[in-house]
Amino acid sequence: MLMALAMLTASAARAQSLTIALASMPTAVDPHFHNLVPNNAIAAHVFDRLVHQDERQRLIPGLAEAWRPVSDTEWEFRLRRGVVFHDGAPLEAEDVAATLRRVPAVPNSPGPFTQFTRSIAAVEVIDPLTLRIRTRSPAPLLPIDLSVIPIIPRRFEGAATSAFANGSAMVGSGPFRFESFVPGERVTLLRNDAYWDGRPPWARVTLRIVPNDSTRAASLLAGDVDAVEAVPLTQLAALRRRPDLRLWRAVSNRVMFLSFDTHRDLTPFAAERGGRPLATNPLRDRRVRLAISKAINRPLIVERLMENEAIAAGGLLAEGFFGASPRLAPEPFDPDGARHLLREAGWPQGFQLTLHGPNDRFPNDERILQAVAQMLARIGIEARAEAMPFNLLLARGGPPDHAFSALLLGWGSNTGEVSSPLRGLLATPDRQTGMGVANRGRYSNAALDALLSRALGTVAEDERRQLLEQASEVAIGDHAIVPVLYQVNIWATRRGLTYAARADEWTLAQFFTPDP
Incomplete structure (x- = not known):
């Protein structure tokens, strides 16, 4: 008893x-x-x-x-x-x-x-x-x-x-x-x-x-936990086969992108082929940034690395979020066009570039970083991927003393509006006003700032949406950042649990509910 x-x-x-x-x-x-x-x-x-x-x-x-x-x-x-x-x-x-x-x-x-x-x-x-x-x-x-x-x-x-x-x-x-x-x-x-x-x-x-993907998935498969966030794509097939588990999805408010040092005349992780110092910073040239964008095969990354659990990105937020421009399609994969742009910009032989990024923050972040480096190598940019823990990346690369030349990062819109990445990532940095607090490349564009300022002061919703769309188009048209993909958020739970999958990626215990 x-x-x-x-x-x-x-x-x-x-x-x-x-x-x-x-x-x-x-x-x-x-x-x-x-x-x-x-x-x-x-x-x-x-x-x-x-x-x-x-x-x-x-x-x-x-x-x-x-x-x-x-x-x-x-x-x-x-x-x-x-x-x-x-x-x-x-x-x-x-x-x-x-x-x-x-x-x-x-x-x-x-x-x-x-x-x-x-x-x-x-x-x-x-x-x-x-x-x-x-x-x-x-x-x-x-x-x-x-x-x-x-x-x-x-x-x-x-x-x-x-x-x-x-x-x-x-x-x-x-x-x-x-x-x-x-x-x-x-x-x-x-x-x-x-x-x-x-x-x-x-x-x-x-x-x-549990940052390690395999360990996190194994903990659910073994019954040690009731739920996991950021389901590792390498384990997705195994989880699908288990009748005692459930998957919950939502298109994310997060865009994965490349950020560039566009502020300094010389940038620390770029050099001529052969390692000689550069006389100028190639990343300040819009044509070079566009060449990098054209070199990235987004559909291939989505299919091969993300198991089709992502969306090729052309803007700052996926379709359906407030202010996301329907006119910003993903840049088509065009390596010949990329090589032409490099020649036009004065880099016919390309240059060396180190791409930095996290290895423990976003789904398959290190693999995406490596894939982008390989794609850049095919257009003449001798790129090397260097991944590190996200906390270390933040400690080394925060503005204004940004320590990198090119970064793979992600930005999730706290507000569900395009105003969030525009204010945080792309507005001219100003700590007193809170603008550009995560603008690691110190990008600055007066036309963008003016459109954003108008949008933030516009009460009429339709007019504000149009202004945000225009501001996004200015930023992406200048290739201030290079969008790569929009995430799809995936959670897995044991059978008997339901989760209201969220666009903001937040894993909130109060919204895991047991079946009646």
Whole structure:
């Protein structure tokens, strides 16, 4: 009898717990330190936002039950009544104000959230549940931007990043309470029974950090975890054959692309064939960047490396996202045209170039990097691929002291709009305004900046969409970056679990639901 009771107790405990294998290493748990998908997804378990996004990145009420423009430069947000933080303190408008003050004050951020708060001129607390936000100019994207900012209690406004890392400041109003974080290993969470949007289905959640693709897939196949994100494409066939597993897909808001050092007269990882130093930086020439784009056989990469679980990219976001231009088709594979452009640009013999990129961040990132290097070699650019862990890549290559010449990277749109990569990747860098915070090549184009500025201040949705499309076309027409592919996000779960697959790649425990 005791043995049977113990078995029932263990079974009940397992039914109340969820273990997920994550693919990417978070760089911080401070919710405002580094705007990065794995960081943001972990934060979304513990901290809530004023405005939420559904799985297709459409806006829905969050901590704010309603919002409205009061004038062209003022928005009012009405908070939910009865929301409490994990320590029992009530959520009030002053907590939101304190959060918005903290975002630009976080020191040494490698990827700040300031691009989402740059338009804010002042925050006025009207009453405990109402605040008004005044902007410097018309800011129609403010509700979208605030859907990216986690709200913290006011008493942690001055908290150091280390206070979040040790757990003392990890107090939010989200669906789960923070228990522990072991860097490189796991995050453990406990259910918030008082969550305003309903009691989550899991009493305990363990987020295991498993960057190795084979190990992550094996952990699901062996039953050691209940779900995995970023299903490795090399294991896709094996997972499909298992009747006890399920796959969940969504077209991603992420584009994989090549970024170039277009700012400096000399660039560190390019040389003449034979290794002699260059007199100029070839990557500053639009024709060279176009030649590189023409050298890439995107359909082949999608078919051979991505198992057709990706889409060849011509723009900054896939079709269907707001502001994605339908006129930006993938650059056709044209090696003869690429060689002609190199000759025209004054590089008939080509040159040497090192391509850097991650080996543990995106699906098949290192293999894509190697494939692109081989394709460039066929047009006369003697390219070498050098992959490294993503954290090391970030540490070495952050603006303004960018250390690379050409990078394979990915950008996911936090907002589901083309405004996100335009602001973050391609706008002329300006830390005070939050523009170009991830513009690693220091690209600058006055025409692009002007179109983007107009779009960000345009309230009429159709007009804003057209301006964003135009800005995208200017950027891609100048080959500021070279898009390679749009990801398809894939999760796998054991049978009996359902997941609402998300465009934003976020793996959120509250949206894994057991079958009835």
